[in-house]
Amino acid sequence: MKSLHERPAGTFADVRFVLTDMDETLTHKGRLGAATYRALEELQHAGIRVIPVTAAPAGWCDQMARMWPVDGVIGENGGFFFRREGLHELARSFWHGDYAGTVMQQLRDKAETVLRRLPGTRLADDQPFRLASIAFARDGNSRQERKVADALREQGLDVAINNLWILGWLGGYDKLAAARKMLEDEYGVDDNAADEIVAYSGDSLNDGPMFTRYRHTAGVSTIRECLDALPKPPAWITDGPGGAGFVEFAEAILADRRQTINTA
Template identity: 40%
Template sequence: MMQPIAGLTQSQLARVRWILTDIDDTLTEHGKLTAAAYQAIWQLHAAGIGVIAVTGRPAGWCDAIARQWPVAAVVGENGALVFSEKKGRLERLYHPNAADPATAQQQLEDLWQAVLREVPRARIAKDQFSRMFDLAIDFAEEQPHLSREEVLRIHAVCEREGAVAKISSIHVNAWFGDYSKLGMSERFLREEFGVDIYVEADGVAYVGDSPNDSPMFAAVPLSVGVANVRDFSEELDPAPRWVTEAGGGAGFAEFAAEVLAAQAEIHS
């Protein structure tokens, strides 16, 4: 059962050195990055707490986020890549199990045609043009929203065609290759910073909002859902251990404020 973050102890919060976070409906509300969430990321950065965005969003978005947000890195396209900026230079790491981009694009086009044959109302997400390894099928980012039955049928077709498929709060994401958000996040933190996301003492938290965050909720000891995660309570397997009072970007800011207050307390 999810517990309010008010139940977190000062020692748990003070130990946090890294916050991994989803973007859509975790940092955003109604599709927009909130001022509160963005300010919280800057405050965490100033306090020496690394923020890593973990998202299904495309490589093109990740390039911009890694350059312009105060984040340590962006894991994108569901684990196919991680972009980070070091000393003014953008570094790109691609998962070795991801197909080369040309092969991936042909596989994704074939998959899209298979989906369209069975779900005529399906539509490709508007950000697909900047993706390298991932097919994003929009069901709730723009109107008209698709029915739950259509969403589940899209997911089933993708899996039948041999793709890995995940349902977020807005898209069905599908790709070919044995990689994941969790695997790439774990690899990046371990190789770059010697941090083990599975060990509580290493001070990692994860913040998310939907069923495709469940692998991260399961792996990271301090797992937090923003309040709108409750909308998926029957589909979460597992649910996060903790939940904020506010939803979306306000919920992320709420958790960040608790972490920053605990950090300030131990240094006062």
């Protein structure tokens, strides 16, 4: 992993899709800065498709897909893809298809089991806005958080812990599986073609599969906190945390694209 500013000129010249984590990658301390929003818009204006890939709930993702300068949102760690369609409509596709509602009821039942077994555990405040996962609040007690994660796994759930939630879902997918499906289904980009044209930015363990698969990856500066636990680090690291780091990544991609256009 090297500083993003050490990259050779033209490294990102062929990038056409920017996939990115949201919490503490686009945001910083829970807020989306104006410069980050502007960077998303500039990427779109340059003809680059921008797609957040996040563990955030469907309610948040609905708003992002409708109003942000993005081409769509993969949410709840891969449970669905939302994209704007027309002026006010939203196209929604779920990993579980027509069975999404049935799966969500199973998840609620399993969450109740965890709550009964582990007194003091609580669901995340955003749980009412979820359609494909259950999320438990993190309380800073690592021992208790491990118990919650173990209890979810014992019930057959996939589990991830990020900087906000302990997440559980059914289906065996992750951010990478959902990204591959979205690229193929929505844009006709197969996995081999993605090598040169897809870039990804993130900040946590939950981004590990993306860092492992894609060539053009950047971790914002706080990725250092979990490097030892990642199977593979991102190729590059930014100077700034959160949204400031994403802006660095976006500017590097845009600079390489402009250079290519100017020399064509």
